[in-house]
Amino acid sequence: MGVGDVTATTLPATRGLPRFGRLQTIGLIYALFGAFLTFNVVPNLERVDKAVTFEPPPDPLTLSFDPRLVAAIIGVVFIGTGVSTFLGPRLERVAHYGLIVSTACIAPLIIVLALALSDTADTNVLQLMVESLRLGTPIALGAMAGLWCERAGVVNIGIEGMMLGSAGVGFAVYATIGEGTGGTWLWISILVAILTGGLIALLHAIVAVSFRTDQIISGVVINLLALGGTGFLRSEIIVPSGVSSGESTSTIALPGLSDIPIVGSQVFTQKPIFYAMFVVVALSWFVLFKTPFGLRVRACGEHPHAAETLGINVIRTRYTAVIVGGLIAGLAGAWYSLETQGGFEDNMTSGAGFIALAALIFGKWKPWTAFAGAMLFGFSRALGTRLQILGVEIGDFSIPSEFWQSLPFVVTIIVVAGAIGRAVAPAADGQPYQRSR
Amino acid sequence: MTDTTETTRERSGAHRFLDAYFAAAPVLVPVYAILLAFVVGGMIILAIGDNPFEAYWALVRGMFGSTDRIAASLGRSTPFIGAALAVAFAFRAGLFNIGAEGQLLVGATVAAWVGTFSFLDDFPALIAAPLVLTAGVVGGGIYGGIPGFLKTRTGAHEVIVTIMLNNIAVLYVRWLVSSQDPVILRDTNASVPRTEPLPDPARLPELVDSTPPLHLGFIVMLLLCVFVWFVLQRTTTGFEVRSVGTNPHAARYAGMNANRTIVLVMVLAGSFAGLAGAGEIAGTSGFLSPGVFVAIGFDSIAIALLARANPFAIVPAAILWGSMLTGAGLMQQETGLSIDVVRIVQALVLLFVAADVIVRTLFRVRRKASDALETTQLSTGWGSAT
Numbered sequence: 154m155g156v157g158d159v160t161a162t163t164l165p166a167t168r169g170l171p172r173f174g175r176l177q178t179i180g181l182i183y184a185l186f187g188a189f190l191t192f193n194v195v196p197n198l199e200r201v202d203k204a205v206t207f208e209p210p211p212d213p214l215t216l217s218f219d220p221r222l223v224a225a226i227i228g229v230v231f232i233g234t235g236v237s238t239f240l241g242p243r244l245e246r247v248a249h250y251g252l253i254v255s256t257a258c259i260a261p262l263i264i265v266l267a268l269a270l271s272d273t274a275d276t277n278v279l280q281l282m283v284e285s286l287r288l289g290t291p292i293a294l295g296a297m298a299g300l301w302c303e304r305a306g307v308v309n310i311g312i313e314g315m316m317l318g319s320a321g322v323g324f325a326v327y328a329t330i331g332e333g334t335g336g337t338w339l340w341i342s343i344l345v346a347i348l349t350g351g352l353i354a355l356l357h358a359i360v361a362v363s364f365r366t367d368q369i370i371s372g373v374v375i376n377l378l379a380l381g382g383t384g385f386l387r388s389e390i391i392v393p394s395g396v397s398s399g400e401s402t403s404t405i406a407l408p409g410l411s412d413i414p415i416v417g418s419q420v421f422t423q424k425p426i427f428y429a430m431f432v433v434v435a436l437s438w439f440v441l442f443k444t445p446f447g448l449r450v451r452a453c454g455e456h457p458h459a460a461e462t463l464g465i466n467v468i469r470t471r472y473t474a475v476i477v478g479g480l481i482a483g484l485a486g487a488w489y490s491l492e493t494q495g496g497f498e499d500n501m502t503s504g505a506g507f508i509a510l511a512a513l514i515f516g517k518w519k520p521w522t523a524f525a526g527a528m529l530f531g532f533s534r535a536l537g538t539r540l541q542i543l544g545v546e547i548g549d550f551s552i553p554s555e556f557w558q559s560l561p562f563v564v565t566i567i568v569v570a571g572a573i574g575r576a577v578a579p580a581a582d583g584q585p586y587q588r589s590r
Numbered sequence: 591m592t593d594t595t596e597t598t599r600e601r602s603g604a605h606r607f608l609d610a611y612f613a614a615a616p617v618l619v620p621v622y623a624i625l626l627a628f629v630v631g632g633m634i635i636l637a638i639g640d641n642p643f644e645a646y647w648a649l650v651r652g653m654f655g656s657t658d659r660i661a662a663s664l665g666r667s668t669p670f671i672g673a674a675l676a677v678a679f680a681f682r683a684g685l686f687n688i689g690a691e692g693q694l695l696v697g698a699t700v701a702a703w704v705g706t707f708s709f710l711d712d713f714p715a716l717i718a719a720p721l722v723l724t725a726g727v728v729g730g731g732i733y734g735g736i737p738g739f740l741k742t743r744t745g746a747h748e749v750i751v752t753i754m755l756n757n758i759a760v761l762y763v764r765w766l767v768s769s770q771d772p773v774i775l776r777d778t779n780a781s782v783p784r785t786e787p788l789p790d791p792a793r794l795p796e797l798v799d800s801t802p803p804l805h806l807g808f809i810v811m812l813l814l815c816v817f818v819w820f821v822l823q824r825t826t827t828g829f830e831v832r833s834v835g836t837n838p839h840a841a842r843y844a845g846m847n848a849n850r851t852i853v854l855v856m857v858l859a860g861s862f863a864g865l866a867g868a869g870e871i872a873g874t875s876g877f878l879s880p881g882v883f884v885a886i887g888f889d890s891i892a893i894a895l896l897a898r899a900n901p902f903a904i905v906p907a908a909i910l911w912g913s914m915l916t917g918a919g920l921m922q923q924e925t926g927l928s929i930d931v932v933r934i935v936q937a938l939v940l941l942f943v944a945a946d947v948i949v950r951t952l953f954r955v956r957r958k959a960s961d962a963l964e965t966t967q968l969s970t971g972w973g974s975a976t
Contacts, residue, residue: 175744360945369686370895370944374937377892380885381933388928389638504757507688511750550772555765562754562761570746 176238176248179571183255184235191228194266195221203268204275208415213277220269227258227265263536271543281535283419289531290430291316291502294485295509296516296523297437298350298478302357303518304441305474306454306581308368311357311375312482313506318375319349319486321383321391324399324497328391333399333495343402343426343487350483351476353379358475362468365585376506384499391497401495402426426488433481438520450474454579457586467586482506508565515569518579529568533561620896622949623942624910631935635927645925649932652920653913661798664808667912668873669694669883671811672866673890674908675818676734676859678899680748682822683855684835689737689752690863691887692759693730697864699763700729701871702878703775705788718791719872723810726868727861733759734860735853742849748856756887764880777877784879794873807869814862818901821858831855863890892940911936 198221206213234251237244268276295312302309323346331338353375361371391397402424410421441447449470452460457467485505490497508530516523537557545552632642654660673690680687704710704725710718737751766775768783777786794806822828833841834851842848871878893911897903918932942949949955 360941364945364947366945366947367895370940373888373891373895374941374944376888377937377940378934380888381930381935381937384930385634385928385934388930504753507753511753514747514750553765553769555761559758559761562757566740566746566751566754569750570740570744 176245176252179252180235180238180248182235183231183252187228187231187233187235190231190262191225195225195228198224198269201269203265205264205268205278206275207277207279208419209277209280214415215275218265220265223265224262224269227262230258231255260532260536263540267540267543267545270545270547273543276539276543279415279419281539282532283423284535284538285528285532286420287423287427287531288534289528290427291485291488291505292509292512292530293430293434293524293527294426294481294488295506296512296527297433297520298482298485299510299513300437300441300518300520300523301450301474301478301481302354303513303582304454304579305450305471306457306579306584306586307358307361307471307475308372308583309357309475309478310369310372310507310510311353311379312372312478312509313502313504314372314375314377314379315350315353315357315479315482316486316489316506317383317500317502318353318379319346319483320490320501321379321386321486321497322346322349323483323487324490325386325390325394327399327491328396328497329394331399333396335400335403339400339402339491343484343491346487346491347480347483350486351480354476354479354482355472357479358472361585362471362475365587368583368585380500383497387497387499398494398496402492424492426484426492429484433484434520434524437481441520451579453586454581457581457584458589461589468588471586485509508561511565511569514578515565517577530561530565533564536560618953618955619946619949620943622953622955623946624939626942626949626952627935627938630938631931634934635931640925640927645921645927645931648924649914649917649921652917654917655920657798658800659916661800661804662802663913663916664909665798665800665802665804665874665912666916667908668805668808668811669866669870669886670889670893670908670912671808671904672814672862672869673886674893674897674904675814675901676730676863676866677890677894678897678901678904679818679822679831679862680855680859681894681899682835683831683851684838685738685741685852685855685859686749687734687737687752687856687859688749688887688891689734689755689860690890691883692752692756693734693860693863694867694870694883694886695759695763696733696867697726697730697861698867698871698878698883699766699775700864701726701868702785702788705792705871706775706786710792711789713791715791715793715795718789719794722788722792722872723865723868726864726866726871728864730864730867731857731861734863735857738853738856741856742852760881763878767878767880775878782879785877787876788872792872793876794869796873802874805869805873807866807873810869811866812905814865815901815905818862822901827851827854892936896940896943910939 200219200221202217203220204215204217206215208214230251234248234255237251238248240248264276264278264281295316298312298315299309323342326345327333327338327342331342357371357375360366360374361368404422404424405428406417407421407428411417413421439447441450449460449465450473452463452465453467453470453474460470461467486502489501494501509527512526512530513523515526515529537560540552540560541554541557628646632646635642635645652659653663673694676690676693677687701722705722710721713721733755736755737746737748740746740751741748764783767785768776770776770778775785777784794810796803796805797808798804820828822831830841830846830851831854833844833846834848834855838848841851867883870882889911893904893907896907896910914932914936915929918929921927921932922929
């Protein structure tokens with residue numbers, strides 16, 4: 154260490170210098186990006202009016218704008234936010250609001266830029282929102298499944314397996330007994346899928362809670378079992394049954410709400426598990442955070458020994474929580490094979506359970522923020538698909554579809570690294586519990 | 591040592607046999623677990639009306655039926671060793687590296703890219719092949735370092751970041767290898783998307799010409815296991831890694847730089863997977879096609895757990911894994927059973943090894959006091975490291 158360093162740290166003069174922490178780093182990135190946007194991107198855009206719509210054609214509600222103007226305004230907002238983060242503690246509040254506004258501007262900016270760079274004149278943004286919610290449904294359900302387990306102190310990386318397993322068993326029942334023709338058997342199959350999730354969770358509970366096996370191993374076992382088991386199920390039962398695809402759940406127009414103009418026909422005319430997801434999130438929040446039972450569950454996740462002292466049966470509570478989580482994961486599985494596809498493919502959940510886990514950690518083990526994480530993921534997936542359809546070209550280079558498909562993953566990393574910071578799990582998460590004697 | 595001094599009286603033959611039996615318990619439990627997994631798997635085969643003995647006989651012959659089969663099994667397990675080491679090494683530092691698949695893929699891609707350099711043709715094999723492998727190490731190391739760096743700098747959880755990086759790697763490697771406009775790594779002469787084959791000097795020599803071949807990469811992987819063991823048990827860095835894994839707060843209090851260790855561990859872990867990926871490119875096909883290393887991420891986690899993150903135990907675990915996947919082909923051919931049966935048995939093996947309570951109760955294997963120390967808790971919680 155040089156002499157200069159010592160004087161720099163001992164002199165109180167450093168107090169006057171601007172701080173350079175996380176806030177300033179993000180601010181700097183915004184400012185640079187805003188400057189690039191305003192002074193480099195905007196002047197190169199074509200002068201053509203574009204529009205966003207809120208209804209499917211014909212004759213939709215339309216909002217026209219000049220993409221150059223909108224992009225320039227957002228660019229200036231970015232620059233302003235960036236500058237405000239360096240103006241000292243007195244303007245910190247302004248900087249924080251600026252960051253929220255700027256972050257909220259990113260999605261509209263992408264849509265505006267994509268429209269400006271493609272030949273399409275308009276795009277339906279309300280439908281984009283609905284699509285985000287729809288694609289986020291299994292992620293949100295998976296995150297709730299994880300929430301229940303981990304709040305009770307049981308790490309669950311087997312969500313993927315629970316979802317895949319229940320998707321497979323649910324469709325196997327639907328194909329063999331229900332013959333894939335919809336009606337009552339479809340509902341029974343959904344119920345079977347949910348119960349399968351619960352059963353797999355029971356295995357997780359027995360292995361992880363009663364045998365006190367490492368919970369990560371137990372989760373990996375479940376993932377492997379589900380992968381092999383459903384593959385076996387498909388080749389030995391579903392394929393021989395001759396029903397490779399069946400009728401999936403039909404849309405339900407919510408009475409009253411579906412009559413609202415514009416919104417009603419798009420948001421409130423969806424499939425049942427889509428609606429159920431909102432109920433599950435709300436109920437999970439209510440039960441876990443507003444009822445004595447939920448408090449007991451959370452106590453088992455934070456300090457099981459203290460919980461036991463208060464007369465809580467830790468083992469039983471953990472069992473209940475894990476099984477509830479499994480039932481929710483089963484519903485997510487049903488979303489795959491019985492709501493979107495009406496069919497089953499090998500590994501059809503393709504990592505969604507892990508993304509749900511990411512949403513849960515992103516949401517710091519809280520229901521609404523985990524839901525927000527799932528929706529962020531759903532949004533970036535819907536956006537990726539939409540931009541792929543718009544066919545964006547920068548110069549001669551048409552952006553490959555892989556780029557758009559990677560969008561949700563990149564967004565998740567940026568958000569987790571940039572905005573969230575350290576996530577603190579329930580204190581006893583992952584620790585097996587042995588009753589004190 | 592204490593239990594031997596307590597009982598100094600003369601032992602009968604039966605007693606001595608029992609002592610040996612209990613002393614062998616750490617080995618016996620996995621053996622019984624594998625046995626039990628096959629029994630349960632057999633019941634599943636029986637349930638759908640097939641003969642389990644026939645199926646297993648075909649499986650075993652497929653695994654080890656001939657020299658060729660044995661070589662193929664070993665060849666198949668080669669990448670699993672490196673990928674599982676990537677997971678296990680991170681486990682020892684309390685990090686959960688789900689990203690072996692991505693790290694392997696990036697390592698393989700960088701290796702395939704370096705392989706397209708024309709000057710490689712003029713190099714002797716002694717330089718060209720290590721150069722390609724090094725490329726894989728660098729690629730995997732950098733890709734593995736990203737989650738480590740993000741974790742220490744921003745607190746982003748490595749589980750999330752590695753999962754996302756896996757998906758990103760799969761997508762971008764697919765693009766790099768199959769894009770035709772512009773052509774990036776695609777071999778324009780090939781009808782299917784794949785990279786240009788490596789020049790001969792850069793290829794790893796085959797030890798046995800089986801399918802898949804047993805190549806020099808297997809020996810490289812064995813040396814890697816020794817290297818990892820040495821680093822973990824015999825170096826200061828290894829001590830720091832293990833300390834950070836057991837208790838990061840204590841490690842920091844003792845003056846260790848936990849953040850530096852975390853980045854280092856992730857870089858090294860990634861480089862192990864990258865080496866495995868490069869070894870596969872240089873040893874088997876000679877080129878990279880998209881979607882080759884699917885499911886290797888899952889498998890490597892399972893193998894690392896089966897071996898309880900012990901670098902030497904990874905070798906038999908990986909061989910078991912690889913050989914079962916090789917043997918499954920013959921089983922399917924002869925009995926018409928789907929390969930997924932093997933996947934189920936593999937999952938059960940892991941289950942019974944992990945939940946050793948089941949095996950110990952069924953076969954009355956006593957738990958020794960020293961066993962308790964061996965069982966390292968892997969899931970120390972999500973956010974506890976750093």
